[in-house]
Amino acid sequence: AQSVTQLDSHVSVSEGTPVLLRCNYSSSYSPSLFWYVQHPNKGLQLLLKYTSAATLVKGINGFEAEFKKSETSFHLTKPSAHMSDAAEYFCVVSGKYNFNKFYFGSGTKLNVKP
Amino acid sequence: NAGVTQTPKFRVLKTGQSMTLLCAQDMNHEYMYWYRQDPGMGLRLIHYSVGEGTTAKGEVPDGYNVSRLKKQNFLLGLESAAPSQTSVYFCASSYSPSGTSGHQETQYFGPGTRLLVL
Numbered sequence: 001a002q003s004v005t006q007l008d009s010h011v012s013v014s015e016g017t018p019v020l021l022r023c024n025y026s027s028s029y030s031p032s033l034f035w036y037v038q039h040p041n042k043g044l045q046l047l048l049k050y051t052s053a054a055t056l057v058k059g060i061n062g063f064e065a066e067f068k069k070s071e072t073s074f075h076l077t078k079p080s081a082h083m084s085d086a087a088e089y090f091c092v093v094s095g096k097y098n099f100n101k102f103y104f105g106s107g108t109k110l111n112v113k114p
Numbered sequence: 115n116a117g118v119t120q121t122p123k124f125r126v127l128k129t130g131q132s133m134t135l136l137c138a139q140d141m142n143h144e145y146m147y148w149y150r151q152d153p154g155m156g157l158r159l160i161h162y163s164v165g166e167g168t169t170a171k172g173e174v175p176d177g178y179n180v181s182r183l184k185k186q187n188f189l190l191g192l193e194s195a196a197p198s199q200t201s202v203y204f205c206a207s208s209y210s211p212s213g214t215s216g217h218q219e220t221q222y223f224g225p226g227t228r229l230l231v232l
Contacts, residue, residue, distance in 0.1 A: 034220070034221075036223075041226075042225060043204060044204065044206075044221075045223070090157070101159075102221065104149075104156035104157040104158070105156055106154055106155060
C-alpha cells in the first residue's frame with residue numbers, strides 16, 4: 001500500500017531565504033514520486049517527478065527534491081524563495097505498475113514574506 | 115493545445131438536483147481521472163478510466179457516476195446532489211505507465227470546477 005505524509009500544513013519564509021517542504025512516503029514497491037504546485041484558484045502543475053533515475057531531481061522554477069530511500073523521504077527544496085512561490089504544494093506517490101493509484105498528501109501552504 | 119479543460123467552472127445546486135461535469139483533453143492520453151479537493155485533505159480519487167469505454171472506482175466513488183464514451187472526454191455525474199458533495203472537482207489525464215519500467219507518467223490537471231450544493 002502507498003501513502004504520503006506532508007509534515008507541515010503551513011510553512012512561512014522570507015523572500016530570498018531557503019525553502020524546505022517535507023514529505024515522507026510509504027510504498028510497497030518502487031515508488032513514483034511527484035511534487036505539484038497549486039496557485040490560488042488554479043489547477044495543479046507538475047514541479048518535478050522521480051521515477052528511479054537520479055535521486056536528486058531538478059524541477060521548474062529552481063525547485064529540486066532528493067529521493068532518500070533509507071529515510072522514505074522526498075523533501076522539496078529551493079535555495080531562495082520568491083514571492084511568486086507562495087502557493088500550496090502537494091507531494092504525490094504512486095507505486096510501480098500500480099495503475100492509476102496516485103496518493104496525495106494533504107498539502108503544504110507556503111507563505112513568502114517580503 | 116488546450117490541455118485539459120473543464121466545464122462548468124462554477125455551479126450552485128440545490129440538494130437533490132443532478133448535474134454533469136465535463137472534462138476534455140486534447141493530448142491523446144489514455145488515462146483520465148476525477149478528483150475532489152476538500153480543505154486539509156489533499157485530492158481524493160473519485161473515479162478513473164484507463165481507456166475509452168472503461169471506468170473504475172477510486173477512493174470516494176459513492177454518489178458519483180462516470181462515463182468515457184470518447185477517448186478525449188470524461189464525464190462526472192451527480193444524480194442527486196448532497197451538501198457533502200460541495201467541493202472543488204479536478205479532472206486529470208496522463209499517458210499509460212512508461213513501457214517496461216512501469217513508472218507512472220505525469221498527470222495534467224484541469225483548472226477545476228467549484229460546486230456548491232445548498
